[in-house]
Amino acid sequence: MAQVLLENLTKTFPEKGGPGVTAVKRITLAIEDREFMVLVGPSGCGKSTTLRMIAGLEEISEGTVRIGGTIVNDVLPKDRDIAMVFQNYALYPHMTVYENMAFGLKLRKFPKADIDLRVREAATMLGLESYLGRKPKALSGGQRQRVALGRAIVRKPKVFLFDEPLSNLDAKMRVSTRTEISKLHARLGATMIYVTHDQVEAMTMGDRICVMKDGNIMQVAEPLELYNHPDNLFVAGFIGSPPMNFFRGSLRRAAGHVSFVEDNPAAPLTVALDEKLAARSSAYLDKAVVFGIRPEAIHDSLTMGSAGGGPTAEVRVEVSEPMGSETLLYLDTGKTSFIARVNPTDRFDAGQRVQVTFDLTHAHLFDPATEQVLR
Numbered sequence: 001m002a003q004v005l006l007e008n009l010t011k012t013f014p015e016k017g018g019p020g021v022t023a024v025k026r027i028t029l030a031i032e033d034r035e036f037m038v039l040v041g042p043s044g045c046g047k048s049t050t051l052r053m054i055a056g057l058e059e060i061s062e063g064t065v066r067i068g069g070t071i072v073n074d075v076l077p078k079d080r081d082i083a084m085v086f087q088n089y090a091l092y093p094h095m096t097v098y099e100n101m102a103f104g105l106k107l108r109k110f111p112k113a114d115i116d117l118r119v120r121e122a123a124t125m126l127g128l129e130s131y132l133g134r135k136p137k138a139l140s141g142g143q144r145q146r147v148a149l150g151r152a153i154v155r156k157p158k159v160f161l162f163d164e165p166l167s168n169l170d171a172k173m174r175v176s177t178r179t180e181i182s183k184l185h186a187r188l189g190a191t192m193i194y195v196t197h198d199q200v201e202a203m204t205m206g207d208r209i210c211v212m213k214d215g216n217i218m219q220v221a222e223p224l225e226l227y228n229h230p231d232n233l234f235v236a237g238f239i240g241s242p243p244m245n246f247f248r249g250s251l252r253r254a255a256g257h258v259s260f261v262e263d264n265p266a267a268p269l270t271v272a273l274d275e276k277l278a279a280r281s282s283a284y285l286d287k288a289v290v291f292g293i294r295p296e297a298i299h300d301s302l303t304m305g306s307a308g309g310g311p312t313a314e315v316r317v318e319v320s321e322p323m324g325s326e327t328l329l330y331l332d333t334g335k336t337s338f339i340a341r342v343n344p345t346d347r348f349d350a351g352q353r354v355q356v357t358f359d360l361t362h363a364h365l366f367d368p369a370t371e372q373v374l375r
């Protein structure tokens, strides 16, 4: 098994009559032996390009890829000891499940008995034993994706690379296959690098998550660390659904207290900061800041008693969305729309005014210019 080390990894695609498109910009990332690392970010941020450079399917413009300590920039894909599973897994339609899984090993001239052992072992792991004689067209989408996984597993590679392997599956199948891949990771003890733009997959599968934007790494951390302590506005807004609420405004001192005051001449939302936030932001008095707070850290008046103290404000209810397990309240300060995740038994009508409390232990302040969190 192996560590994968990316150092200053860069990819520039040539462009007719232009300087080229730099899809990956000097990224440095260490993926530890046996780690499950998720690369996540919006479309076009460079996830697939990064993965393809690790696999050897894309030439590296600058920087290095090391697998198990060895620089592999000039090593052919087939000699890198990796297996890649794509979104479009393209099984051979005329071959059975067994033959599809055995094919790569056959090409590599593995002994027949060894192939048989590996295919049967992988089939057991994936619950495909009773489908070995079937052709792909007689399988469900999820079963086909498991065969594609099986094809990778039988190779027993040092490193597994996944590029959105679940995006062709329906919602239910995605959840079960997701769990399956997590179990496989625990069982195989292999290093896995998994690309997705789905932040729920990222949160539930990753040992660590690497958030990318425009070819850059924005933050690398364990899922809950990323959720609770985002480094910047991008990560704060990308991880979490519904996303973190942001209010633009500035910090003011009045009556010995520092408050966030929204940019809103009519009736600005004013939030008195606790000591911790005030200490972090002492250099920003009378300056512009962004106040960020997650929907679950905003409580309505009906549950306020149990939620404890915290600054309050009166705002308008735009829409109330009962989800069953929770209710999403779409609120408005007159300037900023925001969302609170509240108790499903709390009923509100559109247009009603409601008193809300902010739990500041889950609030953040950001510099609007650098977009970095204040700490």
Ligand SMILES: Nc1ncnc2c1ncn2[C@@H]1O[C@H](COP(=O)(O)OP(=O)(O)OP(=O)(O)O)[C@@H](O)[C@H]1O
Pocket (backbone or CB within 6 Å): 013, 014, 021, 022, 023, 041, 042, 043, 044, 045, 046, 047, 048, 049, 050, 197
């Ligand atoms: N062969 C190519 N030639 C020129 N530009 C390319 C090429 N392949 C990718 N790009 C560009 O590089 C950037 C990164 O692409 P990449 O496929 O890595 O994104 P991604 O993060 O995987 O996105 P998605 O979530 O949509 O799959 C994009 O702007 C894309 O247009």
Ligand SMILES: [Mg+2]
Pocket (backbone or CB within 6 Å): 047, 048, 049
């Ligand atoms: Mg991609």
